[in-house]
């Protein structure tokens with residue numbers, strides 16, 4: 001363990017700053033950075049953030065990325081105890097993942113043992129364990145169906161997330177009955193994580209909508225994309241949406257090009273990502289509406305003097321909700337990858353009962369508390385998410401009607 005953590009696995013802020021400084025400044029990292037600064041640098045980000053990390057990609061460019069891990073530990077606000085919506089999406093997609101493996105994964109062309117599988121943006125569990133188990137079982141069935149029982153491989157699963165992820169909680173809760181060898185891979189998936197042609201199957205759920213950074217123009221008072229009084233693009237001018245879309249496309253291009261190098265020929269990536277149908281405005285997407293509600297709660301708190309408006313103006317969520325059209329364009333740009341299946345899934349409609357404001361707010365808190373605390377301090381968090389919970393109930397009609405359109409994009413991509 002790096003330092004003292006509270007019962008939710010979060011570091012005390014003083015400790016976090018010290019560790020952040022240590023993480024930012026080890027000598028070998030400084031040397032690598034100096035060496036690579038002469039080469040092409042693909043990203044820059046704020047150096048001041050305690051959780052800023054440096055990721056070295058294969059082309060030796062040091063990429064500075066922001067990282068805001070989900071709430072760690074096992075407490076009442078942890079991701080572990082507040083991620084059932086994401087789990088529902090993994091369960092709803094299970095049959096589609098099994099079909100992709102049964103019909104499109106050509107295991108006969110894989111010569112190497114073990115079969116290597118990666119979950120990108122795995123967080124702390126338990127969702128990742130459920131997904132990995134489904135995939136291992138489906139691949140085993142595929143080997144049997146192809147008459148390859150004697151060549152059944154052993155499985156190795158790589159759990160990837162940012163270095164700030166609570167890997168202690170993840171590994172402490174690894175299922176004892178698992179049929180795979182487990183490894184942790186810390187680092188950003190917006191860069192290389194694995195050796196060339198080494199992975200057979202990659203999975204990512206509810207992670208690719210996180211941008212590597214907030215687009216800079218959102219903070220520039222002289223830019224038409226200055227996002228004053230809002231924290232997302234949902235109800236902003238089109239310049240703001242364009243800035244988000246451009247950052248997403250840049251990040252996806254890097255993501256896909258790294259994965260194309262790491263996958264073996266015939267290998268597969270399946271990802272589940274919050275999405276909105278083509279041509280539908282963000283204001284009709286439930287995720288985007290909730291981000292807007294959070295922004296409105298913050299502005300109310302600013303009017304009440306609890307925070308300043310300048311604090312709201314200088315904060316934006318680095319999250320983009322893509323459309324199938326946008327995703328298709330991104331994958332088709334990469335000559336090594338081909339789309340095998342892409343469809344919007346309406347998983348929320350399978351939830352029983354009306355929308356529950358408290359439950360939704362808890363779920364968002366488990367994912368976003370870190371990023372809000374870093375900017376606004378921990379003092380406003382309880383109040384912010386209490387307000388959100390009430391606002392969700394007041395907007396429940398809008399949120400429920402948005403759900404019917406399908407809010408999850410299921411994508412299967414194969415390495416040519």
Ligand SMILES: C[S@@+](CC[C@H](N)C(=O)[O-])C[C@H]1O[C@@H](n2cnc3c(N)ncnc32)[C@H](O)[C@@H]1O
Nearest residue numbers: 086121122123127161162188189205206207210
């Ligand atoms: C909402 S959680 C999803 C966790 C899990 N996949 C699930 O479906 O429950 C998103 C995770 O993606 C991780 N993440 C976001 N951006 C990332 C990046 N660039 N590299 C690696 N992990 C990232 C976050 O740290 C977080 O743990």
